[in-house]
Amino acid sequence: MTCSLRGILLHFNNRISEVAAACVMLGIGVQIIAAPVPTDYHALDLLLVYVSGDMVAAGFILGGAIRMAALIANGHWPKYGPWIRSIGALAGALLWSQMFLSLIVLPAEKLTSLNAPFCLVFTCVELLSVYRALAMRDHYGRGV
């Protein structure tokens, strides 16, 4: 992969949505670390019932980093790469769906963010990524 715009686009090719999702996961993790959870993150309400804010941040960062590593390696792990991408996308779908659910159950006066549609679309796209990572692993990215 060359570090030009064209090189990056050629390397990631049709996996650019997965790259975007991994970047968003990393970004959310960093944001939670920068402004820890007592801040008003309604999208995390449901997750925070069961896990602490630090764990949520760690999960986001770990998931995003592993997915990103698999996407950058792109074909050098022909056996495990698609599985890492696929399981990462499934974990992402679970997280986005829970965040979506947290947002849509909020009363109208508390619903101050516009993130619900993003979470819903990300959930669907992640489910499609689960399929694509495994079904097309021999066609693109030299095996991944």
Next chain:
Amino acid sequence: MEGASEKAFGALGQFPIIQAAVAILILLGGVYMIFKAYMDKSKGPDPMPQWLMMGPLHDMMEAVHDIAEESRKSNDLLKECRDALLACKSALELIRNESRLR
């Protein structure tokens, strides 16, 4: 029995059930996608749309274009070499003729 289950659900609250249901739905969807991916892959025919193959084809055309450009440059260089050699040949012939005249 009904009273007990009602109490249990009441204690649990409605929301964790919905939450778990959504999580299970997503998990089932993911597992279905994994199985479908394996089935589609074992079918044999290419599950990838043809238009996605335009990328490699386009790269190949660009590589052919680059090769043609390099060939053209090589050709120009060879022509210059030929001209230089012809000039050398003429000079040598002149020297030879001159030495014969002496």
